[in-house]
Amino acid sequence: MRVLVTGGAGFIGSHLVDRLLADGHEVHVVDDLSSGSRDNLLEAARSDRFRLHELDIRDPALIGLMAELQPEVVCHLAAQISVRKSVTDPAHDARLNVEGTAAVLHAAHEGRTRKVVFASSVAVYGRPATIPVPGDAATDPRSPYAASKLSGEIYLATFRALYGIEYTTLVLSNVYGPRQSPEGEAGVVAIFTDALLNGTPTVLYGDGTQTRDYVYVGDVVDGFVKACGSEGNGRRFNLGTGIQTTDRRLHSLIADAAGAQDKPGFAPPRVGDLPAMAVDPVPAHDGLGWQPRTDLSTGIKQTVEWAASRRVK
Numbered sequence: 001m002r003v004l005v006t007g008g009a010g011f012i013g014s015h016l017v018d019r020l021l022a023d024g025h026e027v028h029v030v031d032d033l034s035s036g037s038r039d040n041l042l043e044a045a046r047s048d049r050f051r052l053h054e055l056d057i058r059d060p061a062l063i064g065l066m067a068e069l070q071p072e073v074v075c076h077l078a079a080q081i082s083v084r085k086s087v088t089d090p091a092h093d094a095r096l097n098v099e100g101t102a103a104v105l106h107a108a109h110e111g112r113t114r115k116v117v118f119a120s121s122v123a124v125y126g127r128p129a130t131i132p133v134p135g136d137a138a139t140d141p142r143s144p145y146a147a148s149k150l151s152g153e154i155y156l157a158t159f160r161a162l163y164g165i166e167y168t169t170l171v172l173s174n175v176y177g178p179r180q181s182p183e184g185e186a187g188v189v190a191i192f193t194d195a196l197l198n199g200t201p202t203v204l205y206g207d208g209t210q211t212r213d214y215v216y217v218g219d220v221v222d223g224f225v226k227a228c229g230s231e232g233n234g235r236r237f238n239l240g241t242g243i244q245t246t247d248r249r250l251h252s253l254i255a256d257a258a259g260a261q262d263k264p265g266f267a268p269p270r271v272g273d274l275p276a277m278a279v280d281p282v283p284a285h286d287g288l289g290w291q292p293r294t295d296l297s298t299g300i301k302q303t304v305e306w307a308a309s310r311r312v313k
Contacts, residue, residue, distance in 0.1 A: 002026045003228065004071035004113075006057050006104055007078030009036025011180045011187075012119070012172075015221045016075060017044045023225065025049070028069055031078065032056040040179050057100045066111030073228045074108050076101065077119045079149075083272075086145035097148035098155075105159045115166040115232045116156060117224055122173055122213075122240070122279055124150045132213070132242040132280040135171070135235075143272070157234060166232020168288075170223055173240030173279050177217030177299065178306035189214065189300070192251055193307045196260040206269040208248030213240040213278035216294035216302075226288040233287075238279035241292045253297060257304040 003020050007013040008029030013036065020027045026049045029041065033054060044050045053065060057078050066074075079097050080086065086093035101118075108116055125133050126140030141147040156167040180187040182194035195202045223239045248264075255262035284290045294302075 001073065001228070002028070002069065002071045003073045003075060004028045004030060004066070004069060005075045005077065006030045007036060007076075009033055009038065009040050009052070010077065011040070011177075012175060012217055012220060013075075013077045014040035014044070014179060015177070015217050016077070016224050017041065017050070019221045019225055021047050021050055027051075028053060028071065030055050030057060030062065030065070058095070058103045062103060062107045063110050066107040066113070070111045071113055073115045073117065074104065074113050075117045075119075075224055075228065076104050078104075079119065080145070083123065083143045083145045086143055086148065090144035093144045093148050097145070098151045101152040101155050105155055105165070108165060109159065109163045113165060115168070115228070117227045118152055118156055118167060118169045120153055120169050120171045120236070121146065121149045122171055122238075122277055124153070124171065127274060128277075131244070131276055132240070132278040133238065134280045135238050135283040153236065160232075160234055167234060168227040168230065168232060169236040170227060171236055171238045171279065172220060173213040173215045173238065173277075175217055175220050176214055177303050180217070180303075188212075188247075189250070189254065189303060190307075192254045193258065193304050196255055196258040197304070197308055197311060199260070202251065202264045203267050204247045204251060204264045205267050205273060206247070207266070208246060208251070208264070210247050210269075210273065211244035211276045211278065212247075212250075213243060214245055214250070214296055214299070215240050215292055216299035219292045219294050222293075223284065223288065223290045226290050230288055235287060237284040237287055237290070238281055239284060239290070240279035240281055241296075242278055242281050243296070244276060244278045245296060253300045254304065257301045258308070
């Protein structure tokens with residue numbers, strides 16, 4: 001199968017590329033490398049079934065590329081992922097996440113793509129009434145980023161109605177693992193890991209009881225692979241564990257794996273931060289045959305070991 005991955009040089013995308021190649025598929029990556037890295041694709045570049053197209057997803061050249069390649073499936077992961085940046089510059093967020101998604105879908109239509117697998121975010125749920133959040137929960141976007149991700153889901157439904165392009169939306173919980181950048185706000189596991197390995201201070205916002213649902217990148221990739229092979233049904237599936245982990249517990253696990261002192265600093269809660277979040281993965285099991293397999297302790301150890309090996313180099 002020929003698969004095109006937008007954002008394939010990024011954290012999650014590059015792991016997906018490696019898995020698709022390992023499964024025998026032909027993989028094309030579209031990435032402008034503004035946040036992704038060629039280093040993430042070093043293993044993939046050894047394959048004659050891989051090609052990187054250094055291109056902004058909004059570039060009109062994407063239409064011609066898709067028409068030429070005619071990928072059977074498009075996995076759309078390219079995005080602006082910072083909630084805070086979306087608040088300070090909502091127009092920039094919309095250009096990348098709304099205009100960009102519309103451009104990808106238009107190009108997919110021109111390329112006769114059968115199916116699109118879209119990476120959405122738990123941010124679309126806002127402040128959910130129930131935790132873990134069911135897949136059919138009402139959406140309540142409370143940031144421009146959340147609104148742009150929800151807009152992408154609406155565009156998918158629109159293009160299905162117009163052209164019959166099938167799709168599956170995967171709502172990602174807090175994904176962590178090797179290759180995640182410690183820069184920015186999105187990867188708290190990477191941020192804590194980098195700081196604890198380097199002996200620099202760490203900070204918890206609030207009293208450390210805020211909870212999140214952490215899911216290992218390898219498990220998320222498995223969800224994408226299963227979605228690629230399933231029939232497109234226009235459904236949304238949560239990829240998470242359903243388990244709430246406090247910030248304090250997360251910090252302790254990372255400190256233990258890094259052999260560092262578990263003594264974070266504390267700062268006032270940040271405006272807009274949710275007190276709790278976890279998503280229900282059962283519908284993904286029923287609909288895709290997916291379930292998370294990596295427990296948090298194991299995933300943290302693997303992540304810290306990878307980060308430590310990078311420091312040695």
